[in-house]
Amino acid sequence: MSHENKFKQQVRRLYHKLIIAFGLIGIAVFAFIYVALNPSILHNKPEETEIIAIPQVEGKIENGIHMETGFVDEEGLAEVIQNCTNCHSAKLVTQNRMTKEGWIATIRWMQETQNLWDLGNQEEAIVNYLAINYAPQKKGRREVLTNVEWYSLKD
């Protein structure tokens, strides 16, 4: 009897050890396959951009200009940065001058053809910001030459 019990206990212990061993192998295989399929989890990938982002977007303002984007620091800046610098750079905005109507038309064109999302209740702030800070200036039919850097030209 005791012999039989002892034997049974040994078998059971062996059985448990085997289960643990196979379990560990199973986990290892699973982990290996997962890493093989998703090699990126071994790298802390989002770091590159985000580390830079934190100081930059809080951003320096110098002479009323948000230095990272070149946008004028006025009401609506945050909304404009969030929605208008995802696809294209801020420069595409700051080099343009449009009326309120023109900016709205541009937003509609981007929504219809360029996959811009619905701006929801931020649209008003964005449009106002653009129409006030990037309004057209009268240029006439030919402007005076400006920013001429004078230098001596020898023969």
Add this chain to the structure above:
Amino acid sequence: MKRRSFISKGALGTFSTILGAEIVFGHEVPLGYTPLALQDPDPFKLFKKDSDMTVLNTKPWNIEAKAHLLDDKITPNKFMFIRNNGLIPENIDVNNWSLTIDGESVKKPKTYSLSELKTKFQQYTYQLTLECGGNGRSEFNPPAKGNQWTIGAVSCANWTGVRLKDVLEDVGLKSDAVYIGYHAADIHLSRNPEKEPISRGVPIAKAQQDETLLAFQMNGEDIPLAHGYPLRLVSGGWPASTSGKWVNGISVRNKEHDGAKMTGTSYRVPCEPVAPGEKVADEDMCIIESMPVKSLITYPKSGAMIKEGQSLNIRGHAWAGELEVSKMEYSVDFGSTWNNCTIEKPVNRLAWQHFSAKISDFPKKGYYEVWARATDSQGNGQPMLLPGWNPKGYLNNACHRIAIKVI
């Protein structure tokens, strides 16, 4: 470590936390978007451009030259403007690059590898003027939206490749072919793979000109990445947007090509002239074909001060789309009087022409402007004022001028 958990929420989540405002539709922004403010590569190093070039836009890349930078007879890469509509293709595999010719008007679609193109067809080199349709847009009033090019979105480099017409002949066209449209490997700004950033083209007659090339070299070297490596369609004298970069497909169409930026208001002007600021319906806009006559004074740089009695040598280039420049003049009195410049013949059709003059008629000390005016072989000269206003600000070929002081 805090940083890392911060990050794991995703760029936009963090972004809104930082800004203290909510991104209402943030969840709809596709993954992979990085707000542009966070990227700042050095374009001059990246594209080997001269540091005096002007960056108009970083995403997509749009960079232009200044007049005095374009003094070379053959534009080197460092002074060549970049006008991109989408993102530059990533991971270009030149060994597996292919060009597929398809469309309603091919007898049977056919695909060529890059090496097949290079070996199967005779190669030609032409110097070709490429000017952005929107070059000069910044001067329009009321302003037109888009990149605010001043004068530097023009180049004239040597392009080497095979004639598109030879390839089309090898494929075999049906008699109803009227237009070709290119397809390319660049990526739409929204990163939506279904969308092409730009897919323009030209009528079949332009496609079959000798000078219309499928080019793989610029100035004797592989085309620089930003200019279309490894394969570019080059159709000189027409808006440079017809010269598709990173080309991997040409569709031969039995109707006007209707790819991205062929329709609507893109690269179109009102079929009938309109008053400045007037609204124009899409159906009243017509496609720009040949670019108009134009010129640039590339020497000296604006702002030269000379001594009284000193003469001033000027030089530059002039071009006229499909045509030739037949006359080149300058004025130092705002157009009251004009004097002839010497104008060279183009090295080949569609190449710009070089002009020069020696000015020794400044009457007295003071401020002057030297204005240059080219006239094409059909008698069309450049206007001194802005030409016809159009909603998208194309085709500004007004005279170029530089400021001079006689002291």
